[in-house]
Amino acid sequence: MNSRRPGTYLLSGVRRLGSVTIFLVQLLIQCVPALGRPRLLVMQIYNAGARSLIIIMLSGLFVGMVLGLQGYDLLRRFGSEEALGTAAALGLLRELAPVITALLFAGRAGTALASEIGLMRATDQLTAMEVMAVDPLRYVAAPRFLGGVIAMPLLAAIFSVIGLYGAQLVGVQMMGVDRGVFWSQTQGSVDLHDVNEGLVKSLVFGIACSLIAVHEGYHAEPTAEGVGLATTRTVVASSVITLLLDYVITAAFL
Amino acid sequence: MQSNRTLEIGTGLFVLLGFAALLFLTTQLPASGVKFGGQKAGYHVTAEFDNIGDLKVGSPVTMSGVRVGEVSSIHFDSKVYKAVVSMRIDPRYNEIPEDSFASIQTEGLLGGKYVGISPGGLDTYLKDGGHIELTQSALVLESLINKFFAAFASKTSDSQTEPKK
Numbered sequence: 001m002n003s004r005r006p007g008t009y010l011l012s013g014v015r016r017l018g019s020v021t022i023f024l025v026q027l028l029i030q031c032v033p034a035l036g037r038p039r040l041l042v043m044q045i046y047n048a049g050a051r052s053l054i055i056i057m058l059s060g061l062f063v064g065m066v067l068g069l070q071g072y073d074l075l076r077r078f079g080s081e082e083a084l085g086t087a088a089a090l091g092l093l094r095e096l097a098p099v100i101t102a103l104l105f106a107g108r109a110g111t112a113l114a115s116e117i118g119l120m121r122a123t124d125q126l127t128a129m130e131v132m133a134v135d136p137l138r139y140v141a142a143p144r145f146l147g148g149v150i151a152m153p154l155l156a157a158i159f160s161v162i163g164l165y166g167a168q169l170v171g172v173q174m175m176g177v178d179r180g181v182f183w184s185q186t187q188g189s190v191d192l193h194d195v196n197e198g199l200v201k202s203l204v205f206g207i208a209c210s211l212i213a214v215h216e217g218y219h220a221e222p223t224a225e226g227v228g229l230a231t232t233r234t235v236v237a238s239s240v241i242t243l244l245l246d247y248v249i250t251a252a253f254l
Numbered sequence: 255m256q257s258n259r260t261l262e263i264g265t266g267l268f269v270l271l272g273f274a275a276l277l278f279l280t281t282q283l284p285a286s287g288v289k290f291g292g293q294k295a296g297y298h299v300t301a302e303f304d305n306i307g308d309l310k311v312g313s314p315v316t317m318s319g320v321r322v323g324e325v326s327s328i329h330f331d332s333k334v335y336k337a338v339v340s341m342r343i344d345p346r347y348n349e350i351p352e353d354s355f356a357s358i359q360t361e362g363l364l365g366g367k368y369v370g371i372s373p374g375g376l377d378t379y380l381k382d383g384g385h386i387e388l389t390q391s392a393l394v395l396e397s398l399i400n401k402f403f404a405a406f407a408s409k410t411s412d413s414q415t416e417p418k419k
Contacts, residue, residue, distance in 0.1 A: 042265050050268035082366045089283065154272025161275040180324045181366050184312030190283045198279075 044147025064166025
């Protein structure tokens with residue numbers, strides 16, 4: 001680890017990627033029995049979803065309102081303020097809702113997951129489970145992973161709706177865009193295809209962010225420093241991967 | 255048991271909200287979806303147009319630029335081969351002469367279409383179920399440009415032949 005040669009960095013990067021992939025396969029195998037434990041799953045949906053609700057709704061409202069203001073100012077220069085609904089709805093559905101939800105999720109739920117599992121590792125709880133022949137992957141990692149994957153699309157959908165309301169609030173109530181035009185233009189331009197794109201994105205981001213958080217926690221160094229490092233790496237890796245995947249999925253959908 | 259209750263209510267609320275949002279996005283947002291929502295107050299009048307452009311349900315109906323109502327439904331009449339636009343007019347504006355003139359106009363260069371009503375001179379007013387006879391279709395920019403270029407082409411060919419005379 002102390003060697004500074006680029007080859008070592010490359011090798012450790014490849015090794016980390018491989019470790020994440022193997023972990024994903026192990027998790028997916030354990031997901032089926034984890035579904036047979038609905039109470040554990042509900043607990044994790046609550047942790048990842050319900051407890052992120054306030055921050056998601058608040059952010060969604062303000063992102064929508066900013067979109068309304070900026071969109072109005074921009075569109076007014078072309079004399080087409082009526083397109084505000086279209087711009088806000090498509091921007092939210094296709095990009096902003098999945099991406100910002102994923103970034104907030106990484107900060108709010110991802111760090112909680114990583115530090116919780118990391119602390120379990122540091123205090124030897126995971127080892128204790130293994131000693132008792134209880135698979136920690138099945139009872140600790142898989143429900144948390146699944147909870148995050150289920151919560152993300154729902155959070156993104158809530159973000160979209162609240163954001164659209166925020167844009168409507170600014171555009172229609174404050175700036176005086178006609179309400180009927182706002183909604184009819186929106187409905188005329190939004191397709192089921194756009195809703196699907198947002199849904200697929202948030203599902204993929206949900207898998208990526210939950211996987212990274214659970215993996216980092218599970219493989220954290222069993223020290224106080226290691227848990228902190230795992231938490232930091234969760235946020236950094238989740239954010240970068242989210243933005244990277246976002247480009248790939250957008251390119252695939254267009 | 256108390257924490258169990260909070261957990262279940264919280265999760266239930268979250269899932270319910272999430273699916274309500276999804277339902278809204280998939281059914282209410284795309285124009286093809288099912289629409290809910292009650293009937294608003296006002297009276298309905300219809301008008302037939304040769305071409306409505308991209309007029310949509312919910313587009314405004316205006317008089318002298320003031321919004322007096324909205325387009326409530328659009329369908330195609332296969333007997334007269336015209337688009338029938340039904341408009342819901344605010345009950346405040348109940349003194350629109352029967353011989354008024356309805357035209358489809360565009361807001362800005364890229365904006366949406368709306369119906370503009372210019373008042374006529376009769377003393378009898380439009381009532382619920384009334385019908386506007388005089389209409390003007392939407393201005394389709396492409397056909398206008400086509401006409402312009404056709405006129406332009408014939409003009410230049412004229413000017414080319416003229417000096418030979």
